[in-house]
Every structure is written in structure tokens, then in C-alpha cells.
Amino acid sequence: MQHRIIVLGAGYAGATAAGRLAKRLRREDVAITLVNAEPDFVERVRMHQLATGQHLRPRPFGEMLAGTGVEPKLAEVTGIDVDRRTVAVTDAAGARQELAYDTLVYALGSGWNTHGVPGTAEHAHDISGRPGALRLRERLARLESGRPVVVVGGGLTGLEAATEIAETRPDLDVALAARGTLGDWLSPKGRLHLRRVADGLGITVHENTDVTGVGTDHVTTADGTSIPAEVTVWTAGFAVHPVAQATALEVTGTGRIVVDGAMRSVSHPDVYAVGDAALATGPGDKPLRMSCASGIPMAWQAADSIAARLTGTKPPRTPLRYFNQCISLGRKEGLIQYVTADDRAVRAALTGRLAALYKELVCKGAAWGVANPTFGMPTRRRPVVRGNAQEPSAVNAEA
Structure with a gap:
């Protein structure tokens, strides 16, 4: 009996988590489904380029996930029942479906915030x-x-x-x-x-x-x-997807899911949350800001924690810290502001054309990492401990 893992949202955090889980676990033990409303990966950090008429390379999930064992599902998430462990979705044709999970990774991200x-x-x-x-x-x-x-x-x-x-x-x-x-x-x-x-x-x-x-x-x-x-x-801030706030999950006043160091919901241990949708803390117990720089390490931590829980091994801990803030200022200029681990600016900064090239490499690297979330990881997949796969709630203490 396969352990059913559903990942909601295929942005930087969600797609990375799904791919990393596929590498950590054996296909015969787990069924990983990645639910997303769009058929291809969106480089969100390049939306200002798209808006000004620049061409962005298409990255269809069918190609990115080929051979990984992750099943992409094109649908919009309309509801979650964390007590019954089900997700309600609606596909492009308007057909509704209910998906059952054993472990849920919530990565629905955020959108613009009008602040009323x-x-x-x-x-x-x-x-x-x-x-x-x-x-x-x-x-x-x-x-x-x-x-x-x-x-x-x-x-x-x-x-x-x-x-x-x-x-x-x-x-x-x-x-x-x-x-x-x-x-x-x-x-x-x-x-x-x-x-x-x-x-x-x-x-x-x-x-x-x-x-x-x-x-x-x-x-x-x-x-x-x-x-x-x-x-x-x-561009005055972001607001998280509203689905989580309508559930029994413990969330903040703004709808972010409260998680522990393993990216696991503090109220529902079968649910993990990553990216903008989660409230996680970093150095100095400061909340991580909504960003690609936060979301990808959170995805690594969640995937590794889930894999460790299911295989009965000790979960590694991913450092959740900052190194710099990368800002493109058009195609010819950039600014790389170096920061402390808790995201405070230091004196050093890289500017000009070299900074623009640096930022471009960061953007390309982030997209490449989504398509190759397991680069450098051991190739041997661990078998799932069957008790964990059958009864995920019985292994709460292990993560």
C-alpha cells in the first residue's frame, strides 16, 4: 500500500519539495501528486520582465517531472479537510474531485495584497x-x-x-x-x-x-x-492563498500556517507547509520573509523531514539563513546587498553590471534547481517503514 503524498502548489517551494521527495523515497512505496493550477512552472522572480515584453522560456511540468515518478495534476485547490485528510480540487473543465492524502505539503504561496x-x-x-x-x-x-x-x-x-x-x-x-x-x-x-x-x-x-x-x-x-x-x-506586499485559513490548521492572523523547525504544522502533524504560505522562524527566532530565498530551503527541510519520518531515519536540518538580497535594476544594473544570517544589511554590497550578471545567475539557478531538485543528493532511495506509511499519525514524535 503506497503512502500518498500530495503537494499543493508548484512554485519554487512546492516543485522543489515534490522532486526532492521523489529522490528520497522509492516509487513502489509512495505516490507523489503535485497539484497546480497552471501547466508549467512560472519564474515568479521574473514577472517584471514578462510585464515589459520579454520572452521567458516555457517550462512545462510534463517535461520537468518526466521520469521522476511525480504525477502532475492540473487543477485548482478549492478546499482542504485536514481531519478527513482530503483535498478538494476543480480542473480546467470544471470537474470537481476529492483527493485523499496521508501526508500533505502545502505550498500554495501568495498573491498581491491590496491592503483594502x-x-x-x-x-x-x-x-x-x-x-x-x-x-x-x-x-x-x-x-x-x-x-x-x-x-x-x-x-x-x-x-x-x-x-x-x-x-x-x-x-x-x-x-x-x-x-x-x-x-x-x-x-x-x-x-x-x-x-x-x-x-x-x-x-x-x-x-x-x-x-x-x-x-x-x-x-x-x-x-x-x-x-x-x-x-x-x-507591489505593496503579498497576501497568502486563503484556503488554509478556512481549515482547522493553526494559522496566523494573516493566514500563514504555523510550522515547527521541520516545516510541520504545529496543529496537524500530517501537514507540512513551505514557502510564503508558512510561518517559519530563522536565526534570532525572526520570521522568514516571503521570498524564493526562504521557500527553497524550507522545501528541502520539509522533504527531508517527511522522508526521514517515513523511513525511520534521523532527519537532517537545513540551515534557514540569509546571505544576500539580489535586486535587478533593469537588464544592465543590479544590486547585491550582503546581509547577516537574520537578513540585516551589512556594509558590503556588489553593484553595477557585475551585480546584474550575478542576479541573472541566481534566477537561472533557482529555475534549474526546481527542474533538478536532487542534484548532488545520494541516488539510493530508502524504503518506507510500512507502519509509517499505513499510519502516519503514529509517528508524530519522530520529526
């Missing part, structure tokens, strides 16, 4: 996923020269979007609205370089600006100022 700001959902553009990026791509292609574009949000996504648009379309009037000062979390060297790039690209930076409303042709700030915006790109 009036007009955002109706008038702003979103680049947290491919559908939104493609809509923005179409809108920018129709936009006449000289028209204003405002990117709301001064974090990594906002910086990358604003600089990419400004570089690709120098004929547009691009502005960035940030709640704080430009790059206020960076080192002095990082902030100086960021300012130089923004100035060189002609980006108008509105600092200490809280956008409180989005209209068809402008955004409104807290002090009543109206900033012209033929196109508004909203």
Missing part, C-alpha cells in the same frame, strides 16, 4: 503572478509615449518593476511611491547606488508617501496629493 486600499483591485495592475504580468504587458504595449506610470511599493518587487519599466520604455514618465525613503533597509553603498540608477533612468521617487486610493488616471496619497498615473502597478 480603495480602487486598487479595480484600477491597479498586479505582477505577483503570470496572469497579472501579462495584463500589464498588454497595457504597457498600448501606452502612448509620455504617459505616467506609477509603481506603488518601495520593496524589492517595486524596485525591480520600476527600473525594468523605465529601462524598457524610456519614453514613459515612470514614478515610484515608497512609504519610507528609497532603499532605507540597505547599506549606505546600496542606497547610493539605488539612487544613482533611479536618477539615471529618470524615475521620479516619491518618498515617505502613503498611497490611500487608486483611480483610473491617478493615485491619491495620505496628505491629499494626486499623482498622475495612466497605469498603476501595485
Whole structure:
């Protein structure tokens, strides 16, 4: 009797976890299903490139998972019953199905967060996923020269979007609205370089600006100022998929699943959560930020913990720490801000063309890692301890 593992979501974290589990465990012992709403892998860290008209290489899951033993299932997750250990899904044709699991890996990630700001959902553009990026791509292609574009949000996504648009379309009037000062979390060297790039690209930076409303042709700030915006790109944070909050899982107020060091739900030991959907802590007991840099190591830890539980071996621990923040500033410029283990900027930073090349290698490496999640791992798969496969709840203490 195979142990049924279902992985929900095939972003960086989910796809990596599925592939690593396939390498750790034998096919005759486990059935691994990867549920995703799209048929191919989306390089989320490149959505600003897609939005500006650049071509991204397609990565169909049918090809990426060929020969791994992982079964891709194209469907949308509509509900989870953690007591009955079932997942409700709906496929592209509208057919509904219930999938039973013994172990669940929840990796449904996050989308844009409007923060309830009036007009955002109706008038702003979103680049947290491919559908939104493609809509923005179409809108920018129709936009006449000289028209204003405002990117709301001064974090990594906002910086990358604003600089990419400004570089690709120098004929547009691009502005960035940030709640704080430009790059206020960076080192002095990082902030100086960021300012130089923004100035060189002609980006108008509105600092200490809280956008409180989005209209068809402008955004409104807290002090009543109206900033012209033929196109508004909203990058002010992320919100997790709502499915987990509707379950009996222990979640935070924002819907993130609370997990332990093994990425295992603290309330339901048959459920593991990775990526943006999980609240895990790193060095200094600080919550890991939503990012690819957090999600992939979390996936490694979850997969290794599950494999160890099922095979009766000791689970290894993956270091959950940071080394740098990689920011593309268009295709020609970049910024690599080196950080402490708990993600605080240090003095050192890499800038310029070399930093842009470094970031490109990181993006390529992340996508390659999803397609090859087991590179460098031992090739011998361990047999499942049958008691664990039959009764997963009976081995709670082992992870």
C-alpha cells in the first residue's frame, strides 16, 4: 500500500519539495501528486520582465517531472479537510474531485495584497503572478509615449518593476511611491547606488508617501496629493492563498500556517507547509520573509523531514539563513546587498553590471534547481517503514 503524498502548489517551494521527495523515497512505496493550477512552472522572480515584453522560456511540468515518478495534476485547490485528510480540487473543465492524502505539503504561496486600499483591485495592475504580468504587458504595449506610470511599493518587487519599466520604455514618465525613503533597509553603498540608477533612468521617487486610493488616471496619497498615473502597478506586499485559513490548521492572523523547525504544522502533524504560505522562524527566532530565498530551503527541510519520518531515519536540518538580497535594476544594473544570517544589511554590497550578471545567475539557478531538485543528493532511495506509511499519525514524535 503506497503512502500518498500530495503537494499543493508548484512554485519554487512546492516543485522543489515534490522532486526532492521523489529522490528520497522509492516509487513502489509512495505516490507523489503535485497539484497546480497552471501547466508549467512560472519564474515568479521574473514577472517584471514578462510585464515589459520579454520572452521567458516555457517550462512545462510534463517535461520537468518526466521520469521522476511525480504525477502532475492540473487543477485548482478549492478546499482542504485536514481531519478527513482530503483535498478538494476543480480542473480546467470544471470537474470537481476529492483527493485523499496521508501526508500533505502545502505550498500554495501568495498573491498581491491590496491592503483594502480603495480602487486598487479595480484600477491597479498586479505582477505577483503570470496572469497579472501579462495584463500589464498588454497595457504597457498600448501606452502612448509620455504617459505616467506609477509603481506603488518601495520593496524589492517595486524596485525591480520600476527600473525594468523605465529601462524598457524610456519614453514613459515612470514614478515610484515608497512609504519610507528609497532603499532605507540597505547599506549606505546600496542606497547610493539605488539612487544613482533611479536618477539615471529618470524615475521620479516619491518618498515617505502613503498611497490611500487608486483611480483610473491617478493615485491619491495620505496628505491629499494626486499623482498622475495612466497605469498603476501595485507591489505593496503579498497576501497568502486563503484556503488554509478556512481549515482547522493553526494559522496566523494573516493566514500563514504555523510550522515547527521541520516545516510541520504545529496543529496537524500530517501537514507540512513551505514557502510564503508558512510561518517559519530563522536565526534570532525572526520570521522568514516571503521570498524564493526562504521557500527553497524550507522545501528541502520539509522533504527531508517527511522522508526521514517515513523511513525511520534521523532527519537532517537545513540551515534557514540569509546571505544576500539580489535586486535587478533593469537588464544592465543590479544590486547585491550582503546581509547577516537574520537578513540585516551589512556594509558590503556588489553593484553595477557585475551585480546584474550575478542576479541573472541566481534566477537561472533557482529555475534549474526546481527542474533538478536532487542534484548532488545520494541516488539510493530508502524504503518506507510500512507502519509509517499505513499510519502516519503514529509517528508524530519522530520529526
